[in-house]
Amino acid sequence: MAGPLLRVEGLTVRFGGLVAVNDVHFTVDDGELLGIIGPNGAGKTTMFNAVAGAVRPTSGTIRIGDELVSGKPPERVARLGIARTFQSVRLFKAMTVAENVTLSASTVCPSMAAARARADEVAELLGMTALQQIRVEELPLADQKKVEIARALALRPKLLLLDEMMSGLNQSETRDIIGVIKQLNGDGLTTIVIEHVLRVIMELSHRVLVLDHGVQIAEGPPRDVMRDPRVVEAYLGRSAAQNLGEPA
Amino acid sequence: MNAVTRLLRSTGGLGLVVLVLVASLPLWFIQTNFVLSVATLTLIFMAASLGWNVISGFGGQISFGHSIFFGLGAYTTAILQVHYHLNAYLGVLLGVVVAVVLAVLLGAVTLRLRGIYFSLATFALTLVFAILTGHYEGFTGGEVGLTLPLLGDAPGEFSFENKVTFYWIAMILAALAFVATWLVLRSRLGLQLRAIQADQEAAQASGVLAFRVKLTGLVISAVPAALAGSVYMQYVGFIDPDSAFGATVATQIAVIAFVGGAGKLWGPVVGAVILVPLQQLLNSSLSAYPAGFNLVVYALVVLVILWIEPRGIMSMRFRRRRARPPTGAAPPGEPDPEPAAAVPSSREAG
Amino acid sequence: MTTLVQTLVSGILVGGLYGLFSSGLTLIFGITRVINFAHGDFVTLGMYGAVLLFASAGLSPLIGIVPVAIISFVLGLIVYRVIVRRTLSVKGISAVDAQHGQLVLTLAVSILISNVLLMIFGPSPQAVQGVLPAVYDVFGVYIAQARLVSFVIALVVFLLLYLALQRTLYGKAIRATVDDRDMASMVGVDPDKVYAVSFSVGIMLTGVAGCVLATYYPVTPTTGAGFLIIAFVTVVMGGLGNVVGAFVAGLLVGIIQQVTAIYVAVDLQDVGLFLVFVLVLVLRPQGILSGRRASA
Numbered sequence: 001m002a003g004p005l006l007r008v009e010g011l012t013v014r015f016g017g018l019v020a021v022n023d024v025h026f027t028v029d030d031g032e033l034l035g036i037i038g039p040n041g042a043g044k045t046t047m048f049n050a051v052a053g054a055v056r057p058t059s060g061t062i063r064i065g066d067e068l069v070s071g072k073p074p075e076r077v078a079r080l081g082i083a084r085t086f087q088s089v090r091l092f093k094a095m096t097v098a099e100n101v102t103l104s105a106s107t108v109c110p111s112m113a114a115a116r117a118r119a120d121e122v123a124e125l126l127g128m129t130a131l132q133q134i135r136v137e138e139l140p141l142a143d144q145k146k147v148e149i150a151r152a153l154a155l156r157p158k159l160l161l162l163d164e165m166m167s168g169l170n171q172s173e174t175r176d177i178i179g180v181i182k183q184l185n186g187d188g189l190t191t192i193v194i195e196h197v198l199r200v201i202m203e204l205s206h207r208v209l210v211l212d213h214g215v216q217i218a219e220g221p222p223r224d225v226m227r228d229p230r231v232v233e234a235y236l237g238r239s240a241a242q243n244l245g246e247p248a
Numbered sequence: 249m250n251a252v253t254r255l256l257r258s259t260g261g262l263g264l265v266v267l268v269l270v271a272s273l274p275l276w277f278i279q280t281n282f283v284l285s286v287a288t289l290t291l292i293f294m295a296a297s298l299g300w301n302v303i304s305g306f307g308g309q310i311s312f313g314h315s316i317f318f319g320l321g322a323y324t325t326a327i328l329q330v331h332y333h334l335n336a337y338l339g340v341l342l343g344v345v346v347a348v349v350l351a352v353l354l355g356a357v358t359l360r361l362r363g364i365y366f367s368l369a370t371f372a373l374t375l376v377f378a379i380l381t382g383h384y385e386g387f388t389g390g391e392v393g394l395t396l397p398l399l400g401d402a403p404g405e406f407s408f409e410n411k412v413t414f415y416w417i418a419m420i421l422a423a424l425a426f427v428a429t430w431l432v433l434r435s436r437l438g439l440q441l442r443a444i445q446a447d448q449e450a451a452q453a454s455g456v457l458a459f460r461v462k463l464t465g466l467v468i469s470a471v472p473a474a475l476a477g478s479v480y481m482q483y484v485g486f487i488d489p490d491s492a493f494g495a496t497v498a499t500q501i502a503v504i505a506f507v508g509g510a511g512k513l514w515g516p517v518v519g520a521v522i523l524v525p526l527q528q529l530l531n532s533s534l535s536a537y538p539a540g541f542n543l544v545v546y547a548l549v550v551l552v553i554l555w556i557e558p559r560g561i562m563s564m565r566f567r568r569r570r571a572r573p574p575t576g577a578a579p580p581g582e583p584d585p586e587p588a589a590a591v592p593s594s595r596e597a598g
Numbered sequence: 599m600t601t602l603v604q605t606l607v608s609g610i611l612v613g614g615l616y617g618l619f620s621s622g623l624t625l626i627f628g629i630t631r632v633i634n635f636a637h638g639d640f641v642t643l644g645m646y647g648a649v650l651l652f653a654s655a656g657l658s659p660l661i662g663i664v665p666v667a668i669i670s671f672v673l674g675l676i677v678y679r680v681i682v683r684r685t686l687s688v689k690g691i692s693a694v695d696a697q698h699g700q701l702v703l704t705l706a707v708s709i710l711i712s713n714v715l716l717m718i719f720g721p722s723p724q725a726v727q728g729v730l731p732a733v734y735d736v737f738g739v740y741i742a743q744a745r746l747v748s749f750v751i752a753l754v755v756f757l758l759l760y761l762a763l764q765r766t767l768y769g770k771a772i773r774a775t776v777d778d779r780d781m782a783s784m785v786g787v788d789p790d791k792v793y794a795v796s797f798s799v800g801i802m803l804t805g806v807a808g809c810v811l812a813t814y815y816p817v818t819p820t821t822g823a824g825f826l827i828i829a830f831v832t833v834v835m836g837g838l839g840n841v842v843g844a845f846v847a848g849l850l851v852g853i854i855q856q857v858t859a860i861y862v863a864v865d866l867q868d869v870g871l872f873l874v875f876v877l878v879l880v881l882r883p884q885g886i887l888s889g890r891r892a893s894a
Binding site for chain 3: 308310357358360361364365367368369371372373375376379380382383445495499502503506507510538539540541543544546547548550551554555557558559
């Protein structure tokens with residue numbers, strides 16, 4: 001494929017007087033894992049929602065491959081190959097794991113039989129075959145998060161958007177999910193991860209984009225970005241940045 | 249045949265028992281016309297409520313306007329027969345066509361509304377239909393209503409001397425509606441409707457074309473309601489704005505399903521079997537009870553049932569609660585007949 | 599011209615009462631999220647209360663307001679405690695299932711009330727006759743004393759409600775709950791109490807509206823069905839949960855109804871209203887009088 005998989009240009013999202021995302025530009029290459037970080041209220045989730053079609057951008061364009069995504073409703077975006085998870089788990093609680101995953105498979109598979117087969121395939125990939133017939137509301141949070149991933153994967157996405165997967169998880173559960181994300185990305189799935197646990201981002205990402213108050217303040221390899229004084233300032237405040245001996 | 253076996257299995261054999269019982273009913277009660285009439289009306293409203301269950305029960309878009317489709321079925325049949333002397337069966341068919349067209353038009357407007365707004369809009373619209381049919385009396389007979397000509401025994405015109413025939417027709421209608429909703433429930437459409445009910449945004453993020461799915465659901469759900477209206481018209485021989493589009497019919501169709509269990513396959517069946525006879529048996533025009541008494545009892549029964557279980561009878565546990573199976577086994581309630589996904593879990597389909 | 603003024607005046611006068619019982623409905627919805635399908639029947643109950651007090655004790659509906667208000671409050675409390683609260687206490691029930699349960703339960707309450715009334719009073723219309731019989735002629739526009747007094751009472755009662763919401767501790771707790779229920783419970787507002795009080799107050803306002811309405815509007819057991827849909831329309835126009843919006847929308851609804859009745863056809867007066875309603879729903883679901891944008 002020529003050029004990047006995802007290309008975001010001049011993305012701005014305004015809610016009334018509030019500018020949640022302000023003129024953000026970035027690209028994601030095929031097979032890449034991009035991390036997006038920023039303090040609370042930095043506009044990470046809003047930007048995600050814009051890419052996923054859940055929020056209509058005020059201006060700017062979003063393309064996957066050659067296809068224009070911005071302005072399309074979320075269901076179309078999903079069918080174009082951008083799948084997402086939700087920050088607070090939003091599964092169909094009364095349905096079984098299999099039904100949850102079959103549902104999203106059913107929107108891209110030609111028949112229900114194919115959708116069921118796709119759900120089985122995804123479940124096996126994530127090691128959840130044994131959970132298939134359990135209702136989601138009876139699962140622990142960590143497993144529910146995996147079902148969210150499974151439901152997104154069933155769409156055969158070109159790009160996977162993961163929103164704060166680690167919130168509410170303990171150390172070993174976090175490790176487990178990190179393993180899953182690495183495995184999927186290792187198999188070639190392009191992924192964008194939002195996370196406020198920096199350690200997770202450092203470990204996972206090939207490249208990091210930092211947002212603060214809706215503005216893109218840094219972009220680059222994780223190590224470099226972490227040393228960027230603007231990033232330190234955004235996270236820790238001006239004085240900390242100065243104490244580190246860097247001009248603000 | 250395969251589908252029939254699966255239906256029986258997935259409904260726990262209950263289907264077969266009910267089918268035999270219902271089919272043989274006239275053989276026991278053939279003498280008493282009253283029981284026959286109650287049973288026929290039960291089946292007619294059961295069919296309408298089964299239709300309701302598709303968009304409102306599975307899809308979660310609670311309609312208080314299914315009387316629109318019921319009434320359109322009844323009025324279309326009646327108007328075509330009275331004013332144009334059209335064949336009754338053709339009238340029934342056209343009634344369905346009119347209802348489907350209206351479902352598309354009304355759905356295009358109202359299905360963009362969420363939650364309670366959809367319910368209120370459908371409720372207001374059915375009352376609009378009631379008022380308009382009352383107003384334009386040249387066509388509809390106005391507040392007085394329309395009466396079908398008495399044709400005696402004319403099977404070619406949907407008129408039968410023997411009322412048992414209507415019972416059979418109503419039974420076939422209810423059975424078809426039941427099978428149709430069962431097919432919807434285990435189809436892609438059913439799964440997507442249930443997902444929309446649970447969380448529309450999440451469903452859309454999974455690629456569900458929410459508006460199109462809801463519109464399809466509404467259209468499908470209008471068909472049994474319209475057929476029920478047509479059969480009601482042919483059976484009773486009379487319709488007026490209130491018994492077609494009025495608030496009572498509008499809510500009746502929904503309440504039947506809620507009492508039995510909205511979103512459950514058997515909900516409308518159970519609800520109709522309890523509520524319609526109750527209402528008819530205590531009807532003042534047929535008994536010594538004072539006016540209003542039947543509906544007081546009706547309301548109390550609804551209150552008690554929903555007080556015990558707001559999700560309806562099919563969600564009640566009846567103290568048969570089995571020990572929860574260990575992780576990995578079928579969900580509690582009843583054995584899952586088809587392990588491979590899209591068969592609804594017990595909570596949804598009961 | 600006179601016809602138009604007459605129409606507007608009639609609309610506003612009856613609209614005040616619509617506004618009063620609708621503010622009751624919107625208060626209930628704003629706090630408890632209950633769609634009260636029995637709301638119209640509490641108007642009817644208030645009207646029968648007035649009829650009964652007048653017929654048996656010769657009490658004018660203007661005095662009857664007090665006992666009717668008390669009884670309505672108690673009835674509201676009973677409905678809330680016994681029926682509505684039940685749906686919230688069922689184990690493992692989802693918020694949506696609970697709301698649907700309440701919907702059908704209040705619908706059953708509606709059927710119950712109207713048919714109990716039918717058994718007691720029969721189907722023929724009843725009225726309080728001879729109270730406030732004067733008719734004023736203001737530059738050719740006729741204003742019935744009963745309508746004028748009813749409107750003034752509705753306005754006063756509504757202002758009392760408004761002051762209570764603004765000034766009293768309960769009022770503040772109620773407004774806090776409307777704005778942000780989680781925050782409200784965090785600062786120590788007991789939601790159950792707030793729910794119970796606002797449900798009962800909502801029903802009380804409705805009963806009072808019915809009581810004064812009886813001075814010029816005959817009542818039958820099924821009168822409430824019409825008021826229910828009027829209240830729904832009004833509440834949606836004013837923005838669900840917006841008390842002031844509901845009252846203002848009530849005036850508007852009264853006007854729309856009267857204009858359709860006079861200029862189109864009397865029996866179509868509600869069609870105009872319902873069509874405006876559906877239009878409002880589709881175009882501005884947050885209500886036409888609410889400045890806030892609809893949240894996603």
